[in-house]
Amino acid sequence: MKNRAIILSILGFFFFGMLIACSDESDNDQEPGEGIKPTISCTDPIEVSAAEGAETITVTYDAPTALLNNEPIATTQITGLSSGSEFPIGVTKNTFSATDGEGNTVTCSFTVTVNATVISEPSDEQPYAFQNGVKAPEGKKWVKVEELSDEFNGAEFDDDKWHRDPANDGFGWYGRSPALFESANVTVSDGNMNVTTLKYDVPKVVEGKSWTHGGAIVRSKAQAGHGKYYECRMKANKTIMSSTFWIAMQQNCNNEEKRKLELDIQECVGRVHEGTHTWAQHWDKIFHSNAIRHYRECDTEEDQETRASGVKNLDESNHDRFFVYGCWWKSPTEILFYLDGEYVYSITPTTDFDIDGYITMAIETYDWNPVDEAGSIFETGSFDDLTTKYDWVRTWELTDE
Numbered sequence: 001m002k003n004r005a006i007i008l009s010i011l012g013f014f015f016f017g018m019l020i021a022c023s024d025e026s027d028n029d030q031e032p033g034e035g036i037k038p039t040i041s042c043t044d045p046i047e048v049s050a051a052e053g054a055e056t057i058t059v060t061y062d063a064p065t066a067l068l069n070n071e072p073i074a075t076t077q078i079t080g081l082s083s084g085s086e087f088p089i090g091v092t093k094n095t096f097s098a099t100d101g102e103g104n105t106v107t108c109s110f111t112v113t114v115n116a117t118v119i120s121e122p123s124d125e126q127p128y129a130f131q132n133g134v135k136a137p138e139g140k141k142w143v144k145v146e147e148l149s150d151e152f153n154g155a156e157f158d159d160d161k162w163h164r165d166p167a168n169d170g171f172g173w174y175g176r177s178p179a180l181f182e183s184a185n186v187t188v189s190d191g192n193m194n195v196t197t198l199k200y201d202v203p204k205v206v207e208g209k210s211w212t213h214g215g216a217i218v219r220s221k222a223q224a225g226h227g228k229y230y231e232c233r234m235k236a237n238k239t240i241m242s243s244t245f246w247i248a249m250q251q252n253c254n255n256e257e258k259r260k261l262e263l264d265i266q267e268c269v270g271r272v273h274e275g276t277h278t279w280a281q282h283w284d285k286i287f288h289s290n291a292i293r294h295y296r297e298c299d300t301e302e303d304q305e306t307r308a309s310g311v312k313n314l315d316e317s318n319h320d321r322f323f324v325y326g327c328w329w330k331s332p333t334e335i336l337f338y339l340d341g342e343y344v345y346s347i348t349p350t351t352d353f354d355i356d357g358y359i360t361m362a363i364e365t366y367d368w369n370p371v372d373e374a375g376s377i378f379e380t381g382s383f384d385d386l387t388t389k390y391d392w393v394r395t396w397e398l399t400d401e
Helices: 002-027 373-380
Strands: 038-043 048-049 056-059 065-068 076-079 085-088 090-097 105-115 140-144 180-183 186-190 192-196 197-204 209-219 228-234 244-249 258-268 286-295 306-313 323-331 332-339 342-347 358-363 387-400
Touching: 038 090, 038 105, 048 056, 056 105, 085 090, 085 105, 192 209, 192 358, 197 373, 228 244, 228 258, 258 323, 286 323, 286 332, 286 342, 306 342, 358 387
Parallel strands: 048 105, 180 209
Antiparallel strands: 038 065, 056 085, 076 090, 090 105, 140 387, 186 192, 192 387, 197 209, 209 358, 228 323, 228 387, 244 258, 244 358, 258 286, 286 306, 323 332, 332 342
């Protein structure tokens, strides 16, 4: 009996304690914000791909759901873009929040990933570009200027569109010694215009000078002026000679206009060596442009040459592949340059570039990158090694849409 009394006493204390505990919990006043809180849920991550060449895409998504006591409450977007917006290439984080009357706030997030779609081959109906090419101003469009463009898809050189004989191109420049410009070195085949370099078995004497090597110069018959976009797809030769794409302006001291201007869109060489001047040691891996006002005695406003230049050093040699070199001669005071369809730099000329010129492609020698002992490539190199190839030349102008 005594043991039974002890057990009952223990049980009594236990149940009394439980009663007190329950009485204390139910009597406590509920602190603000410790009741039922709101909930919020967002959609799953979204991943889409933009159209070829597009930089954005329209994305719609389900609005987040926020509830309090199973009743919907308002949500607020605090980061990202709203449904139906144009989402850019990359990852955009969208965050939403909901707050109840007690000040309790909950958030949720999801991402929208927009993948770029690389263009397999840019359109030939507008300036060359994969993604971020030259943009036509609002209300305008680019239209090809046929007389200053050539795809070189035929079997013959178009003598109606281009000069290749320096004797009758209006300039009369036969080259920079020791390389002579000769029309026979210009051909069209396999969809390219080819300018092939060579070393003569016996030096040639032309215009009173001795020439040991051959190159060529090609000029447009139609004039090129500001307001247009000029581009070519070119692969350089592998010799010490140049590969170029530029606009040459004629000048005559007997004319009213005395300035001799030159707009170089691209100028490089195929190979450099120990004898190359130090400032040109990277000229076989370069995108290089100039706006030059040459010195002329009759141009009395200047007593020396002036120029503005742009340079981008490349990781690849200019003869490794075809590059697309472009220039928007936007105005007499603003010239923009593009590589493979991407903007690279701008040049502000030292004088107004308001004189029309002629598209020019010259393969020549320079005294600052002379023929060296390794110049045997002229004798041992293949046609591809010795040839600068132009896949196409295109010129564009703006017209109303």
